[in-house]
Amino acid sequence: MSVVDSSKKGPLTGLRVVELAGIGPGPHAALLLADLGADVVRVQRAGQIAEHDQQLRNRTVVEANLKDPADLEKVLGLVERADILIEGFRPGVTERLGLGPDDALARNPRLVYGRMTGWGQDGPWASVAGHDINYISVTGVLHAIGRRGERPVPPLNLVGDFGGGSMFLVFGILAALFERQTSGAGQVVDAAMVDGTAALSHMIWGWRGTGRWSDERGVNRLDSGTPFYDTYETSDGKYMAVGALPEQVHLKARDTLIEVDGVTQHGPAPRFSRTPSGVPTAPPSSAVDAETVWR
Incomplete structure (x- = not known):
């Protein structure tokens, strides 16, 4: 990652992203940035790659054991030269690994540190496991989807993982990059799928509040x-x-x-x-x- 890929084109050409391998909205957020021209390096465990996963296109993939001090130092070296870091672990995991926001920003004060969870970094449900269907049900969105007199129908995993997850994470990251032009400082973007899903449903809740839904x-x-x-x-x-x-x-x-x-x-x-x-x-x-x- 010491040299940006000069062949890539797009509005984000020149931006460097470190993606800590995960599933769902994290990889999708990195994909969106990569498709817009950013230089994305995906850090994953040995043997983890899925060759036919289209969400992993436009990446450079490196393997590292984040519990190994030598490998961790290599990853922090990437972070020092990056504009963006994306992680989707459960709350507290990157902190325990030595890759949390404090660790990363100490090495690179201009870094935009993007985090993706289901319930948020704190609160009574922060450590509870969940999936798209759980997040959209708790926010009330799943209740609204389905035929009259029948049970709710999950809309694939488009609303929580991607609409309320990765899209809001990317939006926050780009907003933080824009703010960095003024302050010169990086910051943490804390995205939660329940927050994004609730935001997507503002119009419906507004109609409900005025008797139109x-x-x-x-x-x-x-x-x-x-x-x-x-x-x-x-x-x-x-x-x-x-x-x-x-x-x-x-x-x-x-x-x-x-x-x-x-x-x-x-x-x-x-x-x-x-x-x-x-x-x-x-x-x-x-x-x-x-x-x-x-x-």
């Missing part, structure tokens, strides 16, 4: 509760997605795509078919025939 799944305008924002099976056994918002668009869709007499799917009250500025804050009404919603 029901806690019942499958009765709202964005959760399959309206016929103009849903998926439908096609004659060839596949599926099509219809996203006809706002009102003038779904009226056009009705005229061009839908045989009204054949629409029997139930939808929510007409208020959900209006644009947000015209939606009253009354409690949700019972389901009505889809034809009423289209009007």
Whole structure:
């Protein structure tokens, strides 16, 4: 890592990143930085690499035993020349290894130290194991995803690991790099998947607080509760997605795509078919025939 790869192009060309090998959002954050041109060195245990893992592209990989003093010193040597460090261990692990924020910033005061956990570095759940599905359930997001009258459906691991995890970590890292241009100092970016997931759901919680979103799944305008924002099976056994918002668009869709007499799917009250500025804050009404919603 003593020489930046001059062949790489992108807005982050010239930035040096040390990634302590992990899974999920940490490697994805490093991938995003690498794809934007940063020079990323992944530090991992011997034999750990997964050759076909696309999240590990655009990296230089080195092997080290972080519990071995000689190897640890080599890694700290990389840290001295880096702009960014990314780690996704449980709270306290890097500190015990001698690679915590205090250790790293003592060697490189300009370093942006990015940390990724599920619950945060402290608090009653900090040391509790978890996965994407746990983080999005505790924040209430998982409750909102699914069909009416059915159980919640996990949206792969896109919301917690990546949307609320790696994307927020990268956002914080880039903000810290921008601030460093003024202060000249590095800092710690502490990203938690529960925080990021909660932030992603601000709009829905705002609608709920003003009576525009029901806690019942499958009765709202964005959760399959309206016929103009849903998926439908096609004659060839596949599926099509219809996203006809706002009102003038779904009226056009009705005229061009839908045989009204054949629409029997139930939808929510007409208020959900209006644009947000015209939606009253009354409690949700019972389901009505889809034809009423289209009007």
